[in-house]
Amino acid sequence: MLTKENILTLLEEVKDPEIPVLSLVDLGVITGVEVTEDDHVTVNMTPTFAGCPAMDYMKKDVERTLEKHGISNYKVTMSFDKPWDSNKLSEKGRRQLKEFGLAPPPKYDLILDLDILEHVKCPYCDSENTDLRTPFGPTLCRSMHYCNNCKQMFEQFKPL
Amino acid sequence: MNELAIKDLLYKLADDQLILGHRNSEWTGFGPILEEDIAFSSMAQDKIGHSLAFYTLLQELGEAEPDTVAFTRNANQFHNSQLVELPNGEYDFSLIRHFLYDNAEIIRFEMLSQSSYEPIAKVAIKLKGEVKYHVLHANTWIKNLGASTEEAILRLQSSLNEALPYALGMFEQSTYEQELIDAGIYAGEEAVKAEWLKRIQAVIEKTELKLPDLASIEPKFGGRYGKHTEHLQPLLDEMAEVFKIDPTAEW
Numbered sequence: 001m002l003t004k005e006n007i008l009t010l011l012e013e014v015k016d017p018e019i020p021v022l023s024l025v026d027l028g029v030i031t032g033v034e035v036t037e038d039d040h041v042t043v044n045m046t047p048t049f050a051g052c053p054a055m056d057y058m059k060k061d062v063e064r065t066l067e068k069h070g071i072s073n074y075k076v077t078m079s080f081d082k083p084w085d086s087n088k089l090s091e092k093g094r095r096q097l098k099e100f101g102l103a104p105p106p107k108y109d110l111i112l113d114l115d116i117l118e119h120v121k122c123p124y125c126d127s128e129n130t131d132l133r134t135p136f137g138p139t140l141c142r143s144m145h146y147c148n149n150c151k152q153m154f155e156q157f158k159p160l
Numbered sequence: 161m162n163e164l165a166i167k168d169l170l171y172k173l174a175d176d177q178l179i180l181g182h183r184n185s186e187w188t189g190f191g192p193i194l195e196e197d198i199a200f201s202s203m204a205q206d207k208i209g210h211s212l213a214f215y216t217l218l219q220e221l222g223e224a225e226p227d228t229v230a231f232t233r234n235a236n237q238f239h240n241s242q243l244v245e246l247p248n249g250e251y252d253f254s255l256i257r258h259f260l261y262d263n264a265e266i267i268r269f270e271m272l273s274q275s276s277y278e279p280i281a282k283v284a285i286k287l288k289g290e291v292k293y294h295v296l297h298a299n300t301w302i303k304n305l306g307a308s309t310e311e312a313i314l315r316l317q318s319s320l321n322e323a324l325p326y327a328l329g330m331f332e333q334s335t336y337e338q339e340l341i342d343a344g345i346y347a348g349e350e351a352v353k354a355e356w357l358k359r360i361q362a363v364i365e366k367t368e369l370k371l372p373d374l375a376s377i378e379p380k381f382g383g384r385y386g387k388h389t390e391h392l393q394p395l396l397d398e399m400a401e402v403f404k405i406d407p408t409a410e411w
Contacts, residue, residue: 049206049209049290050206050209050210050212050213050283050286050287050290051205051206051207051208051209051210051212051290052209053205079282080213080282080283080285080286081282083282083285083286083289084286085289110289112289112292112293112296117296133195134195134198134199134297135199135293135296135297136195136198136199136201136202136203136293136297137198137202138198140202140205140206140290144195158293160289160290
């Protein structure tokens with residue numbers, strides 16, 4: 001007999017292919033897991049960014065992981081029903097991002113203004129004496145910043 | 161609810177984003193500085209992702225699947241505004257177009273996030289967060305460059321004058337305009353245009369640029385119903401070149 005908790009534990013194994021320390025559960029893209037009495041598993045997912053090329057890969061990875069654990073009766077869906085925003089990143093996920101060298105997005109009221117982008121805390125030295133260089137980076141979810149304290153470029157997982 | 165009216169709305173939203181997404185992608189490898197190369201490439205990826213979200217809604221209403229819709233139509237079957245199909249020109253023109261377009265796009269998404277047609281509202285709620293970054297990017301550069309050197313100001317002013325008739329063409333009304341408004345699906349082009357004007361004025365006022373009297377400009381309409389400039393078909397041919405080699409290939 002499978003439970004929702006079993007499935008969420010299995011999904012901890014599935015990592016963001018561009019940030020391999022971060023699980024999809026901690027990223028916040030798993031929006032729902034349902035297990036029926038006859039062990040049919042439904043996993044609902046939502047994209048971080050609508051144009052993110054990694055989402056299709058992540059969906060397939062979820063399917064592969066379920067199969068690897070002997071679950072063949074499943075359905076994985078992708079929708080905007082519960083849209084992702086960066087507040088959905090877990091506390092564990094935020095710590096992992098920082099250790100990976102990416103500044104985690106600040107928790108915010110979902111009203112994006114320049115202030116929350118201008119002085120992002122540097123993931124290397126924790127200084128807030130930093131500048132936004134560009135709101136676009138090597139992937140759709142990252143912005144680029146410069147730390148005036150430790151004199152290094154760094155990236156932020158940007159608030160959305 | 162009139163399905164034809166909703167499809168008409170979805171096609172114009174999706175086609176604008178696909179075509180501008182393609183134009184933005186033409187900056188990849190050619191940006192004036194690395195950050196701008198990355199910015200236009202990222203916005204290209206976003207825009208094409210956004211068009212996919214709307215083509216997917218169309219598919220749910222019985223239209224062909226997104227790749228077929230994107231890659232097999234001819235220019236006269238596209239509903240995009242002429243603004244987005246114009247060649248990139250130099251950086252000043254691309255920047256002005258980006259500024260005029262994205263400031264309208266975010267208003268559309270803000271309004272559509274209140275739509276009575278729930279599938280559109282869900283997509284719009286998601287996408288408006290992403291387009292904020294596009295608007296932020298455009299407004300920052302217009303403010304910086306529009307108050308910098310004489311050459312920058314002259315170039316931007318000349319591009320602004322050139323792009324405005326096409327920008328006003330974005331607000332061409334749908335044949336279903338009143339029906340969409342009455343049903344609470346979409347607030348309509350006049351409402352978008354009024355808010356757009358306020359927002360672009362607020363940015364332009366912080367620069368040395370002058371917004372010409374819009375009443376004296378003849379908008380370039382026609383794009384919403386298949387009338388395009390000579391620039392669209394070559395763009396489509398290039399965009400679909402790989403797809404057409406083997407339309408049945410699995411990617």
